[in-house]
Amino acid sequence: SQTIHQWPATLVQPVGSPLSLECTVEGTSNPNLYWYRQAAGRGLQLLFYSVGIGQISSEVPQNLSASRPQDRQFILSSKKLLLSDSGFYLCAWSVIGTLAGNTIYFGEGSWLTVV
Amino acid sequence: GDSVTQMEGPVTLSEEAFLTINCTYTATGYPSLFWYVQYPGEGLQLLLKATKADDKGSNKGFEATYRKETTSFHLEKGSVQVSDSAVYFCALRGFLLETSGSRLTFGEGTQLTVNP
Numbered sequence: 611s612q613t614i615h616q617w618p619a620t621l622v623q624p625v626g627s628p629l630s631l632e633c634t635v636e637g638t639s640n641p642n643l644y645w646y647r648q649a650a651g652r653g654l655q656l657l658f659y660s661v662g663i664g665q666i667s668s669e670v671p672q673n674l675s676a677s678r679p680q681d682r683q684f685i686l687s688s689k690k691l692l693l694s695d696s697g698f699y700l701c702a703w704s705v706i707g708t709l710a711g712n713t714i715y716f717g718e719g720s721w722l723t724v725v
Numbered sequence: 726g727d728s729v730t731q732m733e734g735p736v737t738l739s740e741e742a743f744l745t746i747n748c749t750y751t752a753t754g755y756p757s758l759f760w761y762v763q764y765p766g767e768g769l770q771l772l773l774k775a776t777k778a779d780d781k782g783s784n785k786g787f788e789a790t791y792r793k794e795t796t797s798f799h800l801e802k803g804s805v806q807v808s809d810s811a812v813y814f815c816a817l818r819g820f821l822l823e824t825s826g827s828r829l830t831f832g833e834g835t836q837l838t839v840n841p
Binding site: 644653654656659669700702712713714715716717718719 | 759761767768769770771774814818828829830831832833834
């Protein structure tokens with residue numbers, strides 16, 4: 611069966627410090643990968659998605675970046691965090707293909723607090 | 726573009742009450758529709774989905790019917806339990822994946838609290 615892991619689960623970082631959140635998927639090949647953010651008391655916002663190694667699409671301009679160095683690895687980064695980057699970050703995956711009905715599966719999430 | 730509008734929360738019910746959380750959408754073509762649930766401190770879990778008009782998704786006593794004529798996908802449960810307390814998200818995935826990028830568009834979420 612497929613599983614998705616992301617870490618760390620929680621972190622507190624000072625403003626201006628770097629960020630690295632990592633996500634890996636097991637049990638499938640060539641998945642679509644996603645990073646979402648959920649700000650406190652709000653819905654989910656898609657940040658990045660990837661359909662293959664080295665292929666990253668950004669949905670919103672921001673000081674975050676994403677990379678996909680391996681097929682099943684997706685990394686969210688920042689060189690300098692802002693207070694507004696605080697939130698709950700969710701990695702997700704889906705099988706590759708053109709079926710809109712394919713489910714997107716989420717990881718457990720990472721709580722980021724920027725202080 | 727695609728959008729999802731959810732019933733505003735929070736919603737507070739007594740155990741065994743009937744639940745409805747409204748969800749309407751705007752999309753091109755025939756999107757797939759989903760309900761996700763998020764328990765406190767956890768990620769999102771798929772609750773149910775429907776991929777074409779008039780389909781009914783169901784799971785754990787929850788149901789939602791894909792109504793294209795009203796562009797709605799309302800979530801219902803006949804008798805809620807305390808363990809159903811969570812945030813519920815309605816979402817759609819665009820039919821035209823070349824333009825939607827295969828991504829989900831979410832509603833704002835509805836906080837449900839069920840009291841014993």
